[in-house]
Amino acid sequence: MCGRYAASRRPEDLAGLFEVEKWEPEETLEPDWNVAPTKEVYAILERPLKDASDRRPVRQLRALKWGLVPSWAKSPEGAARMINARAETLHEKPSFRKAFLARRCILPADGYYEWVTGSDERELEVAGKKKRPRKQPYFVTPADGSVMAMAGLYEFWRDRTLPDEHPLAWWVTCSVITTEAESGPLGVAPAEGPQSLSDIHPRMPLMLTPDRWDAWLDPSRTEENALRGLLEPPEGGLMRAYPVGTAVSNVRNNGPELLKELQGPEEATLF
Numbered sequence: 001m002c003g004r005y006a007a008s009r010r011p012e013d014l015a016g017l018f019e020v021e022k023w024e025p026e027e028t029l030e031p032d033w034n035v036a037p038t039k040e041v042y043a044i045l046e047r048p049l050k051d052a053s054d055r056r057p058v059r060q061l062r063a064l065k066w067g068l069v070p071s072w073a074k075s076p077e078g079a080a081r082m083i084n085a086r087a088e089t090l091h092e093k094p095s096f097r098k099a100f101l102a103r104r105c106i107l108p109a110d111g112y113y114e115w116v117t118g119s120d121e122r123e124l125e126v127a128g129k130k131k132r133p134r135k136q137p138y139f140v141t142p143a144d145g146s147v148m149a150m151a152g153l154y155e156f157w158r159d160r161t162l163p164d165e166h167p168l169a170w171w172v173t174c175s176v177i178t179t180e181a182e183s184g185p186l187g188v189a190p191a192e193g194p195q196s197l198s199d200i201h202p203r204m205p206l207m208l209t210p211d212r213w214d215a216w217l218d219p220s221r222t223e224e225n226a227l228r229g230l231l232e233p234p235e236g237g238l239m240r241a242y243p244v245g246t247a248v249s250n251v252r253n254n255g256p257e258l259l260k261e262l263q264g265p266e267e268a269t270l271f
Contacts, residue, residue, distance in 0.1 A: 001084050002150070002176045002205040004248070005112040006033045006139070006259060007041060009147060014108055015061050017147060018044045018213065023061035033258045035109075036251045037083045041066045043174055045105040045154060046217045057219050064105075068175035069157040070095045076157060076171060085153055087179040087206055087231040091224055096175070099153040101222050106208060107152040107176055110259070111141025113248055114201045116194060136193075137248050138200055139259055142207075143187035143240040151177040151206040151216060151231070177206045179233050188240030200241060209234045 008031035015023055035041055043064045046057040068082040072094075082095060090096040115135040142148055154174040162169040181197040181204040194200045208216055208230075215221060216230050243262040247253045 001114075001178055001201065001203045002112050003037065003083065004251075005035045005150075005205075006110040007031070007035050007108065008033060008110055008256070009042075009108060011042065011061055014042060014044070014147075018061070018106065018108070019059060020044065020061045021058050022049060027061075027063040029063055032254065033110075033256055034248055034251060034254045035066065037067050037080045039066055040064065041107060041174065043105040043107055043152060043154060044213075044217065045103070046219055047103075059217065062172065064154055064172045064174040066107075066176075067173055068095065068099070068153060068155050069171055069173045071098075071155055071157055073157060076159075076173075082175055084178045084203075085175045086203075087151075087177050090153070090177065091228060096153055099155050099175075100227065101224065102219060103154045104216050104219075104227075105152045105154045105174060106213060106217065107150040107174065109148045109150055109205075111139050111148050112150075112205055113137050113139055113244070114204075115249070116200050135246075135249075137244050137246060138194070138241045139244045139261075140197065140200070140204070140239055140241045142238060144238075148205070149208045149210075149213065151208050153177065177231070178203045179206045179231070180204075182233070182236045182239070184236040186239055186241055187237045188242075190242050193243065194241060197239060197241065206231065207234055207238070209238075 011028055040063045043062050046059050048055045049058050067080050069076045085096045090100050115137050117135050152174050157171040159169055181202055183196050183198040185195055189195045197204050212230055248258045
């Protein structure tokens, strides 16, 4: 799954990398090293500009709320439960199907966090001697230092309790697509601990390599079978993972120090 990630890239850098034509300075977000559900996040998407006479799709950098609210939802209360969409089934799920065919986006990240319970801790939990085992957080990021372009979906929801002119009348929300975690060796693995992404968690965000960005964002592509082909995971070995401090487990903590790689025996005692 993807329940927390880091996104510290500047909007102007993202605009250049993804060849963005339009972004609004008032939507600029602060660097965030502990992105949690319901926060605003950057998304790359293509759609016509609002109120423009030219209806061609324009590549935009937008700030969306993480946690998809389907257009038919009576309220946005379930947003925090819809932060992820499974690649294997999203084409048949009412909450995601229409967005998959028409509203796809890229959610740029530095990488994502995942938590691992050490073997000794798991044994205590199974034996009933420990109800809340200590978990070691790991940061997973492209091994070459490039941006992690996570496949996503976005949706519009209208708050009928507000008038049309109200700035909060429309919500634009998004979800990260996840896939089965790679079982092959990491591109760069820690000296001790998990050696593959599946050792950390059975799911992972679907990362899109640059050769798929244009096809994924193109709203004129609406044929389901062709789109499902874009959900194939990239080749293995592109990622690295390393242990980080438990401060990231508290959403109130935020700063580049959360990405600092742990050294020494602390993480080794968990395996």
